[in-house]
Amino acid sequence: MTAAVIVFPGSNCDRDVAVVLKSVTGKTPEMIWHQENTLPKCDLIVIPGGFSYGDYLRSGAMAAHSPIMKTIVKQARSGVPVLGICNGFQILTETGLLPGVLMRNSSLRFVCKDINIRVEKTNTVFSKGYIKEEILRIPIAHHEGNYFADEYTLKQLEDGSQIAFRYCDSKGDITQSSNPNGSVNNIAGIFNSNGNILGMMPHPERLADSYLGGTDGLPMFTALAEAISR
């Protein structure tokens, strides 16, 4: 599997993602600067976390218009898997590749801690390494992770089984107290209708090695590597 990791000015999780991808595929991913107009042929595109453009104007707003995004939108629409983590999720909503928006956390605080998420859908290249309703303990670190979509869009997402992960307590119950940022329906990540684009606020790349305290994030990358190299 050849992967491309997009680097914007202010991205800071690009190298963490590259480390996991290298360990899982044996191949160093291509690090692509946001000003590039073309992408090399790749099987997976990752838009990493960080503070692209300093989060100026709105998180991900300007990154969504970086030159490289035109190519990424085209490739995403043609079915290439695209994974957006944290700032990457924000960028994906700003491009319109995923619906809704990530707003300021309802607590107004930057939340940096391990939380639980429940896996909602497992028949995608990203999540087939998990069991349905499996509970993962995974770090989040964000100020604008409050997922919002209007009633109509939300119904489409729910009816279309596009919810990827929901914040939950350690037992897997979807509760208000387990919601770290006010996201509607405790949504922590969503797929597009085709299932080839995933946006998520938690950081699977930060929990993909026992040295980091756990490997709950690893099955996502191993599933991707396996599904794509076939």
Add this chain to the structure above:
Amino acid sequence: MKAHIHITLKDGVLDPQGKAIQQSLVGLGFDTLENLRQGKYIEIELSDLDSATAHTKVAEMCEKLLANTVIENYEIKII
């Protein structure tokens, strides 16, 4: 030609920052405050001389970048 743009959250969108600012003002003694919502103000200088063209261009800027129309409204004044 100048454009003054106000970008505000749509009705019904939660504004915890507005709430926090309101609470601070109430704490300062402004107890007749009923509601407060906050937004962004952007000033642009344009070389377009025709105000209709300027307005159209600025509206396009708002639609494409300056406002997230999922949750924000924008109001343009051309001076």
